Amino acid sequence: MNDGPEHHAPGEPHVLYVHFGAPERYDALLALLTDITPLVQALPPDAALADVRGALRYFGRDAAELARLVRLRALALYGADCTVGVAASPLLARMAAQAGEPGQIRVVRPEEAADFLDRRPVAALHGVGPATARTLCAYGLDSVGRLAAAPPATLQRILGAAAGRRLHERARGIDPTPVTPTAPPRSASAEHRFERDELDAARRRGVLLTLADELGFRLRAEAQVTRALTLTVRYADRSATTRTRALAEPTAHTPALAAAAYALHDALALQRARVRGVALRAEELTAAESAARQLSIDGREEKARRAEAAADRARRRFGAYAARPAGSDPPRAA
Known part of the structure; x- marks a missing residue:
């Protein structure tokens, strides 16, 4: 990182999306994240979001290094080979994890976000289900880049006002959704x-x-x-x-x-x-x-x-x- 954790910029990667791949050990693996930050959102059965913004100075590491720490602990303690996406928003962190190979860390930095999104298929955009993807592809909007370039009014006519506006923002990497701490349902x-x-x-x-x-x-x-x-x-x-x-x-x-x-x-x-x-x-x-x-x-x-x-x-x-x-x-x- 250019400035280090002490000079955390607003767009600097600070969100981890962790796919544990071991639902039978979910509670224990989730605890590894809460040892680093209290801002952990459980996504059962085997994933979680974590906002590590407040942990950067404490640990003296950037978000990618904290992701490596999580992977190392999960593998050493529970034999779980985690896949982690690191970015400045939950949307990009989730997509980064899903775009990478299993068992790896994928970091999307602010200057890389537009290029990363542009090349992704529209079905990879969080919130686009199979039916919506088929509808968009029928109009030639088969990539996130094409979705971002489409006029908002066109998307609203195809998908409806709220859904069209929301997907147009996501296609441009805009995701104001915070990481909301939640406990997983008992299991x-x-x-x-x-x-x-x-x-x-x-x-x-x-x-x-x-x-x-x-x-x-x-x-x-x-x-x-x-x-x-x-x-x-x-x-x-x-x-x-x-x-x-x-x-x-x-x-x-x-x-x-x-x-x-x-x-x-x-x-x-x-x-x-x-x-x-x-x-x-x-x-x-x-x-x-x-x-x-x-x-x-x-x-x-x-x-x-x-x-x-x-x-x-x-x-x-x-x-x-x-x-x-x-x-x-x-x-x-x-």
Whole structure:
């Protein structure tokens, strides 16, 4: 940096967009950022924004150096290879992270912003979904540069007044949105690492049942239910896939959690994948007493819930593995 942290200019990069790539360790990784700055905006399931403007003088480092510090700590403590975008606004920081290679830091400085935006496809602009991108491309506005050069009145006719004005500003790098400190919704996670690359889908499903049962037992013990479930699959090449599914109703019932986990797993079509580990994360936890549950006329479900409650009592008395669902696969490796 030309002037150093002590002479922080208004346009100097000071926003980090961090993609952790490890949702099962999200709370711990988020804490790494809050150790640097209190201005951290959680973006579940595995990202966050951080405004490090006030931390530059304290740490005696610029924003890019703080990004390297975050990556180093995340990798050393949790084995998470973060991707970080660094810029002067949340918009540019997010786009920088998404434009870079996984596991790298991409810095967009003020003098580079126009050129960086000009070359990006319009779909890369935050706030442009698939439908909006198709509409813009139909008018020849297939890049952010062309979107920025278009007359605002044209965009407003295509997209509406508010959306057209907002996207025209974003295309020129204008983003007054502040980083708003937020805590992530409460969550709970369970994970399993295989001793060797696992190709057997039946074995993976057995482990998923074990993880779903572990999560269900913990949630029931704390009188909590979850509204969504996230599955993370890690592969032998250290890459990972994460998928989230909203549940039909808030639940802590093991069969419901297992069914959602199976659906997420099967949708990935992992027939030949070399899987190194799997993790489940229960998202958006809430108190069970405040969550409505649809009444069931199926006697088998009520019987299953009574059996589950009896198994929970046995586990509280004799240990976590005193009772397990048939077909579950107890973890054999940490």
